[in-house]
Amino acid sequence: MSQYQQMIFVNLPVKDVEVSTNFFTKLGFTQNKQFSDENTTSIVISDTIVVMLLAEPRFKEFVPKEVADSSTHAEAIVALSAESRAKVDELCDAALAAGGKPSKDPQDYGTMYGRSFQDPDGHNWEVMWMDPSMVQG
Structure with a gap:
């Protein structure tokens, strides 16, 4: 069996890269400066x-469609797991x-x-915890 760890890269358009960077780093996530510039921030x-x-004009370079106005339209839900109920709340x-x-x-x-x-x-964004005994493995 391969030891390869598949990764996911979620790409989202933003109006202000600096505001978004500040928001996500306040949540305890890290900015990878190697893959960040004035138009893009990489949040680990x-x-x-x-x-x-990605700043909206930069995001538009990757898609042939119009960029949704996420203040009025839902385009996706990014769901993250948490190790406990307390971590969800945190x-x-x-x-x-x-x-x-x-x-x-x-x-609940x-x-x-x-x-x-x-x-x-x-x-x-959704943050969820599931009792590990409920997950069949």
Whole structure:
């Protein structure tokens, strides 16, 4: 079996790269300056998850469609797992304190718990915890 760790790079358009960089670093994520410039910021969420936040004109260079206005239209939900209910609350509380907006009410199903927020550009983020005993492996 291969030891290769597949990664995911989520690319999102943003209105202000500096505002977005400040927001996500306040959540405890790291900026990879090697892949960042005035039009792009690379935010490292984990060893296998990176969010590339691109100024809208730069993002437009990669897609043949119009860029959605994420303040009025939902284009995606980026969902992140958390190791505990407390970590869900910690990340979402940090997002709200850093200028994010609540997205919907917390969802508590006993063995699953989640909260959501919108980043400064209106992108939807969900943070969820699931009881490990409920996951079949």
